[in-house]
Amino acid sequence: xxxxxxxxxxxxxxxxxxxxxxxxxxxxxxxxxxxxxxxxxxxxxxxxxxxxxxxxxxxxxxxxxxxxxxxxxxxxxxxxxxxxxxxxxxxxxxxxxxxxxxxxxxxxxxxxxxxxxxxxxxxxxxxxxxxxxxxxxxxxxxxxxxxxxxxxxxxxxxxxxxxxxxxxxxxxxxxxxxxxxxxxxxxxxxxxxxxxxxxxxxxxxxxxxxxxxxxxxxxxxxxxxxxxxxxxxxxxxxxxxxxxxxxxxxxxxxxxxxxxxxxxxxxxxxxxxxxxxxxxxxxxxxxxxxxxxxxxxxxxxxxxxxxx
Amino acid sequence: xxxxxxxxxxxxxxxxxxxxxxxxxxxxxxxxxxxxxxxxxxxxxxxxxxxxxxxxxxxxxxxxxxxxxxxxxxxxxxxxxxxxxxxxxxxxxxxxxxxxxxxxxxxxxxxxxxxxxxxxxxxxxxxxxxxxxxxxxxxxxxxxxxxxxxxxxxxxxxxxxxxxxxxxxxxxxxxxxxxxxxxxxxxxxxxxxxxxxxxxxxxxxxxxxxxxxxxxxxxxxxxxxxxxxxxxxxxxxxxxxxxxxxxxxxxxxxxxxxxxxxxxxxxxxxxxxxxxxxxxxxxxxxxxxxxxxxxxxxxxxxxxxxxxxxx
Numbered sequence: 001x002x003x004x005x006x007x008x009x010x011x012x013x014x015x016x017x018x019x020x021x022x023x024x025x026x027x028x029x030x031x032x033x034x035x036x037x038x039x040x041x042x043x044x045x046x047x048x049x050x051x052x053x054x055x056x057x058x059x060x061x062x063x064x065x066x067x068x069x070x071x072x073x074x075x076x077x078x079x080x081x082x083x084x085x086x087x088x089x090x091x092x093x094x095x096x097x098x099x100x101x102x103x104x105x106x107x108x109x110x111x112x113x114x115x116x117x118x119x120x121x122x123x124x125x126x127x128x129x130x131x132x133x134x135x136x137x138x139x140x141x142x143x144x145x146x147x148x149x150x151x152x153x154x155x156x157x158x159x160x161x162x163x164x165x166x167x168x169x170x171x172x173x174x175x176x177x178x179x180x181x182x183x184x185x186x187x188x189x190x191x192x193x194x195x196x197x198x199x200x201x202x203x204x205x206x207x208x209x210x211x212x213x214x215x216x217x218x219x220x221x222x223x224x225x226x227x228x229x230x231x232x233x234x235x236x237x238x239x240x241x242x243x244x245x246x247x248x249x250x251x252x253x254x255x256x257x258x259x260x261x262x263x264x265x266x267x268x269x270x271x272x273x274x275x276x277x278x279x280x281x282x283x284x285x286x287x288x289x290x291x292x293x294x295x296x297x298x299x300x301x302x303x304x305x306x307x308x
Numbered sequence: 309x310x311x312x313x314x315x316x317x318x319x320x321x322x323x324x325x326x327x328x329x330x331x332x333x334x335x336x337x338x339x340x341x342x343x344x345x346x347x348x349x350x351x352x353x354x355x356x357x358x359x360x361x362x363x364x365x366x367x368x369x370x371x372x373x374x375x376x377x378x379x380x381x382x383x384x385x386x387x388x389x390x391x392x393x394x395x396x397x398x399x400x401x402x403x404x405x406x407x408x409x410x411x412x413x414x415x416x417x418x419x420x421x422x423x424x425x426x427x428x429x430x431x432x433x434x435x436x437x438x439x440x441x442x443x444x445x446x447x448x449x450x451x452x453x454x455x456x457x458x459x460x461x462x463x464x465x466x467x468x469x470x471x472x473x474x475x476x477x478x479x480x481x482x483x484x485x486x487x488x489x490x491x492x493x494x495x496x497x498x499x500x501x502x503x504x505x506x507x508x509x510x511x512x513x514x515x516x517x518x519x520x521x522x523x524x525x526x527x528x529x530x531x532x533x534x535x536x537x538x539x540x541x542x543x544x545x546x547x548x549x550x551x552x553x554x555x556x557x558x559x560x561x562x563x564x565x566x567x568x569x570x571x572x573x574x575x576x577x578x579x580x581x582x583x584x585x586x587x588x589x590x591x592x593x594x595x596x597x598x599x600x601x602x603x604x605x606x607x608x609x610x611x612x613x614x615x616x617x618x619x
Binding site: 022036038042045046049050052053054056057059060071072074075076118123124126127128131132133136139142146148153154155156157158159160161162164177180181184186209211212213216224238240241243244247248257261262263265266267268270273276277280284287288290291295296297298302303304 | 325328329330332333334336337339340341342343344347348349351352354355358365369409412413414417418419420421425427428429430431432433434435436437438439440441442444445446447448449453454456458459460462463488492493496497499507509536545551552556559561574577578581582587590591594595597598
């Protein structure tokens with residue numbers, strides 16, 4: 001496991017050469033290496049897939065920076081226009097769209113959820129990885145079960161009823177509450193603790209008189225810092241993009257950014273595609289920044305989170 | 309460990325340590341389980357209770373009606389049954405090409421490429437786009453009058469298609485949204501699993517004269533079975549609860565097209581709950597959806613599980 005290779009999240013350094021074969025790379029040539037040498041087909045296919053991945057996003061930026069009429073017809077324009085700054089200013093200040101409020105609400109909701117999930121997951125992951133207590137197997141089984149079952153869809157009716165009863169409809173706490181815990185987070189943290197915190201260190205700390213909580217604070221948390229970054233990023237992305245539950249409990253007057261985008265794209269500005277795409281672009285920017293800065297961690301997090 | 313003869317009298321500190329070792333683990337996991345009980349288990353049981361009652365927001369006192377709500381959905385409310393057909397159809401239409409593409413892309417990424425991290429990030433980029441944003445963009449790409457796809461069709465002399473109108477055509481458009489957003493993510497998960505396959509298996513196969521294609525089918529795919537089962541399971545749950553993409557494709561509404569040709573079960577549920585305030589029927593819809601998900605997941609497991617058997 002390569003958690004140790006991600007010491008500083010802010011350094012997107014060049015990919016280190018694969019350690020197994022420290023052969024020199026000579027220009028564009030890739031030396032023959034059996035089945036792992038990429039063929040021309042492989043390269044062409046990958047380039048095509050990468051273009052397809054990027055194109056809809058690129059098109060959105062193009063249209064957001066031009067005028068709505070440029071969006072029709074084929075082939076689409078391939079170069080951006082000069083209206084982007086103006087459009088963004090217009091979108092953010094327009095009284096027809098709650099983009100600023102939406103951004104603010106989404107930041108509050110997503111930030112709270114992320115902090116909660118990361119902290120509770122390190123607590124639980126530590127307990128399940130390193131502490132012995134009666135019932136731990138059953139409890140961990142419950143966590144795995146909660147990961148498998150789509151509780152959100154099944155529980156949406158009573159959760160909504162509860163929010164109505166509490167008169168929490170249209171409040172941010174209603175949008176936050178169901179997401180404060182995450183079984184996947186506990187599962188991920190348990191894996192990381194098992195790999196990165198040796199039993200001996202915990203034993204030694206106990207002998208020195210450290211309490212369980214003290215061990216969590218002084219030994220486990222520092223060791224988990226890279227994993228916390230990864231889990232925090234994934235949780236932030238997931239919750240920033242959440243739609244269904246905020247749609248149930250919040251209104252268009254007090255929306256998350258996703259609700260605001262639905263509103264502008266289907267009602268407020270529906271015919272002005274350039275503005276719709278500008279708003280949509282604004283909604284993506286925070287996640288896009290995270291992706292550009294922490295892309296390596298996100299890729300590693302997804303790949304390691306799945307490694308069973 | 310204290311020795312036997314010191315046992316009767318523990319110091320205050322020793323007692324504290326013992327209590328700490330014994331009880332703190334529960335304190336550490338309790339926030340999760342308290343919230344899980346309140347937000348997961350209780351709602352699940354309560355949904356069952358609500359589904360057996362005639363119960364409306366602001367309506368008269370609830371009344372026990374047995375399985376009437378289920379019967380209504382399955383026999384009277386046509387949209388519900390159609391929604392299951394639509395959801396299953398879109399699930400198959402989206403998942404099969406997605407898994408195949410993801411496997412091919414993962415296989416390509418598993419070659420010795422320069423700048424592997426750059427490739428992975430490019431492939432993963434769609435995931436930054438929220439589902440709503442994907443819906444906004446793709447609804448325009450598939451638009452009837454000015455859409456890019458129709459523009460391309462006209463260019464090669466074909467008539468434009470009203471993608472929203474037909475069942476299959478709307479499913480195709482919605483599947484493209486799902487696939488575009490998730491294909492790269494699944495490719496990375498497959499790639500992670502491929503990297504754990506010992507490379508000497510391939511070297512030995514090459515020595516024995518196996519072509520890359522044979523190696524892919526006889527080494528890579530069987531070794532990926534556990535992760536395939538996992539991915540297909542996750543896709544089943546995600547696909548059967550599809551909501552935002554079809555909603556954005558029907559201009560933000562829950563009706564899924566004029567005749568509900570792409571209305572999913574989650575849309576029906578939310579429509580009954582939010583627009584009609586009918587707790588009882590929406591709760592029954594939730595349980596029926598849950599059962600369907602269970603069946604789909606089980607069938608998928610059986611299908612994927614056969615992989616190792618062939619040849």
